[in-house]
Every structure is written in C-alpha cells, then in structure tokens.
Amino acid sequence: MTPALTLDEFKLRTTMPSGYVDELVASEGADFWPKQFAAAQEWIDARLAKRYALPFSAPVPGLYLGWITILATLTGYQRRGWDPSAKQNELVVKAVDDAKKEIAEAADSNAGLFELPLRADKPGASGVSAGGPLGYAEASPYEWTDRQADAVRGA
Numbered sequence: 001m002t003p004a005l006t007l008d009e010f011k012l013r014t015t016m017p018s019g020y021v022d023e024l025v026a027s028e029g030a031d032f033w034p035k036q037f038a039a040a041q042e043w044i045d046a047r048l049a050k051r052y053a054l055p056f057s058a059p060v061p062g063l064y065l066g067w068i069t070i071l072a073t074l075t076g077y078q079r080r081g082w083d084p085s086a087k088q089n090e091l092v093v094k095a096v097d098d099a100k101k102e103i104a105e106a107a108d109s110n111a112g113l114f115e116l117p118l119r120a121d122k123p124g125a126s127g128v129s130a131g132g133p134l135g136y137a138e139a140s141p142y143e144w145t146d147r148q149a150d151a152v153r154g155a
Helices: 007-013 018-028 032-048 062-080 088-107 143-153
Strands: none
Touching (some): 007 018, 007 032, 007 062, 018 032, 018 062, 062 088
16 A cells, blocks of 8 residues: 655644654654554544545545544654653644544544545545435425325325
C-alpha cells in the first residue's frame, strides 16, 4: 500500500516541529514515517471500508489526510519521547481521541455526519445518500384513517 500522505505534506500538517520529524528520519531511517503513515491509513481504512470504497481517488480528502497526520504524530512523539512538563502532550492525545471518534462517526452509515467520497471509481460521488420522504400528506385530515381501515380489511 502506498501511503496517501507524503513526508512533505506531513510536515505541513503536523503540530510536531519539523526538526523533530527530521530527527526521527535521521535516527530511525527514511522509511520510519512512511511506515507510520501506512499503519495509520490501514487502521482508518479498516474502519471506513464498510461504507467507502478505498483507496480514495485523487484528490484525497483533506480530512482523511488530517486523521493520518494526527495518528502518526502521536506515534512520532511516542518514539521520540515526551517532555514530561509540556502541556502539548495532553493536546496530542486529545487530538487522537477526537480523531478516532470522528473516524467512527464517518464509518457510521446511519448517524455519521462526515461526508467523504463514496467510491474511488466514481469521483465526486458522495458517501451520503438522500433518502425518500418518511411521511405523506392527504387533502383530508381523515383520509389516513380510511386508508388504514381499508388496509386492515384487505380492501
């Protein structure tokens, strides 16, 4: 799997200083970040696969890339090490928790509020389909009772 996120895009999107990103490339190897992006993307895809045909076609939704960035940022901080006195630690962990809730909501076809492209083979198609009306109206306020009675009688 080719990660949807590149190292340069990650540096633009992450809250992690680019020096830390480069430091991890130097210490862990050039394939460290692509592996983290692929792992995050696989986790997200596993949640979204029931509703969306993956991978997303270009352009990849920014929201999706943001989720990958957030998950990979946490992994990067865990590998690099945390500054125990930094308040940023809590913010990074909270961002991951929020992202996971958003991913779960995007995967929910009944109550999900996120709209991502539905199919990779149909660019621009929405993941949200509009349903039909759940009720109807009659000219007479009593017509519905007559129809209900007819249905019970089998007429």
